[in-house]
Amino acid sequence: MIKILNRYPFGQDVTDISPFGNGNINKTYLISTNSNKKYILQEINSKVFKKPKEVMRNIELVTEHIRNIHRKNSIESDQAVLEILYTIDNQSYVKLDDRYWRAYNFVENAITYETTDDPEIFKQVGIAVGAFQKFLNDFDSDRLAITIPDFHNTPKRFSSLRKVVDEDNYDRVMKVFKEIQFINSRKNKLSIIVQALEKKEIPLRVTHNDTKLNNVMIDKTTNKAVCIIDLDTVMPGSVLYDFGDAIRVGANNAKEDESDLSKVRLNMSLFESFVDGFLEETHNILNQKEIDLLVDSVWLITMEISIRFLTDYLDNDQYFRTDYPEHNLVRTKAQLKLVNEIERYYEQMKNYIKNKVSKM
Ligand code: GN1
Ligand code: MG
Numbered sequence: 001m002i003k004i005l006n007r008y009p010f011g012q013d014v015t016d017i018s019p020f021g022n023g024n025i026n027k028t029y030l031i032s033t034n035s036n037k038k039y040i041l042q043e044i045n046s047k048v049f050k051k052p053k054e055v056m057r058n059i060e061l062v063t064e065h066i067r068n069i070h071r072k073n074s075i076e077s078d079q080a081v082l083e084i085l086y087t088i089d090n091q092s093y094v095k096l097d098d099r100y101w102r103a104y105n106f107v108e109n110a111i112t113y114e115t116t117d118d119p120e121i122f123k124q125v126g127i128a129v130g131a132f133q134k135f136l137n138d139f140d141s142d143r144l145a146i147t148i149p150d151f152h153n154t155p156k157r158f159s160s161l162r163k164v165v166d167e168d169n170y171d172r173v174m175k176v177f178k179e180i181q182f183i184n185s186r187k188n189k190l191s192i193i194v195q196a197l198e199k200k201e202i203p204l205r206v207t208h209n210d211t212k213l214n215n216v217m218i219d220k221t222t223n224k225a226v227c228i229i230d231l232d233t234v235m236p237g238s239v240l241y242d243f244g245d246a247i248r249v250g251a252n253n254a255k256e257d258e259s260d261l262s263k264v265r266l267n268m269s270l271f272e273s274f275v276d277g278f279l280e281e282t283h284n285i286l287n288q289k290e291i292d293l294l295v296d297s298v299w300l301i302t303m304e305i306s307i308r309f310l311t312d313y314l315d316n317d318q319y320f321r322t323d324y325p326e327h328n329l330v331r332t333k334a335q336l337k338l339v340n341e342i343e344r345y346y347e348q349m350k351n352y353i354k355n356k357v358s359k360m
Contacts, residue, residue, distance in 0.1 A: 001041075004101045005031070007087040007094045010039060017041075022114065022214060024320045025049075026232070030106065038106035039085065043099060048319070049232060052100040054145035056092040059231045060084060061143060062206065066135045082229055107227050110217040115255055119273035121223060122250050125216045126277025128225035129208070129246050133239050136206040137285045141236035144206060151209055151233060152241045154190040154304045158183070161307050164314040172314050176329065179310055182336055186303060192296055193240050201289045207237035211246040212256075239286065240293055243278065244301030247271060251298075252338055257331045264334050266341040272352055279353075283360045291357055295349045299342045306335040 005011040013033035020030040020040065025048050031039040044052045059082070067081045084092050085103040093102040116122055150156045165173055165180060173180070196202045208215075210233045217227040249256060251270040254263040275294075312319045313328035322328055342349075 004094050008103055009088055040104040040106050043101050046100055051147050055147045055232050058144045058234050060092055062234050065139050069135050082231055107217050109220050110226050111220055112214040112217055114214055119269050122270045123273040123277040124225040125250055126274035127281055128216045128228055129211050129242055130278040130281030132208060132228050134281045139206050141204050141206045144235055146235055152237060153194055154300055157304055157307045158190050161311045164311050170316045179332055193238055197238055202238055204236045205239050207242050209233035209235060209237055209241055211242045213250040239290055240297035243294055244297030247298045248302045258334045259330050261337045264337040266345050294353055302335055302339050302342060306332050
């Protein structure tokens with residue numbers, strides 16, 4: 001790691017390196033220096049991100065675009081956009097022995113939450129996710145590389161599940177019979193977003209694609225959202241992916257991998273406050289079909305991640321980082337419980353959005 005650090009201007013000043021954050025894919029470290037400035041160093045998981053150069057290029061393009069808008073509006077830019085740090089030879093990443101690394105400025109005085117029960121905080125997350133869409137509304141998504149093809153193609157995710165179920169290479173299918181049935185009985189609804197995109201009923205936009213609560217940094221003093229992080233999956237996509245995933249994680253009172261299913265609940269007041277923040281920023285740019293599908297996207301994205309966790313479980317946990325043997329199964333069960341909850345509150349959520357939009 002010293003070799004990597006020495007490629008950066010701060011390399012000689014490093015006083016401490018410690019593991020940081022809760023990512024399921026990349027490895028993250030917090031770097032402290034004797035100038036009191038801190039940095040984030042990450043190893044990009046190149047099994048997942050097969051085109052690390054393109055990943056970094058996408059992030060450069062998107063952060064530059066947002067930073068320019070902030071400059072024009074004279075918003076303090078360092079506070080609001082992730083900032084890539086360049087190496088001494090001006091590269092956005094370091095490649096060493098076929099491993100890829102990159103560094104970011106550490107966002108000071110801000111934290112991320114794994115869960116929250118505070119509607120005001122979650123409203124801030126809604127504003128941040130909505131503003132990200134708003135700022136990128138005039139950015140042509142064709143300029144971005146597709147770094148993980150079919151990332152949110154739910155029917156394809158379902159086909160991958162079918163394949164590992166058929167193969168059952170690790171003898172785990174018998175343990176998840178109920179879960180497979182639950183998913184199978186809902187398979188006809190898995191194409192709502194891909195179909196709407198294909199039919200051009202909804203536009204292709206620039207999307208973050210991983211808008212989990214812990215990817216939005218909140219200022220410790222003001223409780224305002226200051227920065228959206230983890231831009232690795234920024235790609236062309238539907239705004240519905242970002243809305244759905246944010247609600248999936250943030251409006252659930254429990255953690256994504258909660259093993260006590262009675263704690264997995266959809267919290268309507270969190271849902272409502274996110275919608276308030278999100279629509280404040282986006283109601284002028286969304287089309288009617290996008291608005292109509294907002295609640296369905298919450299359902300769909302939750303089904304999709306359940307399918308992905310279950311697929312990985314049946315495939316011997318090769319994709320997501322796991323902390324214990326049945327971790328992916330626990331994740332699957334928690335997310336399927338959340339699907340139940342979303343189905344229970346479906347009409348209520350639809351009505352809330354309908355009312356809200358009619359008053360805007
Ligand atoms: C992964 O590593 P992390 O936590 O940022 C995954 C997301 C999932 C998420 C579920 C590239 O994100 O798609 O929603 O885990 N990222 C990738 O916790 O697959
Ligand atoms: Mg991520």
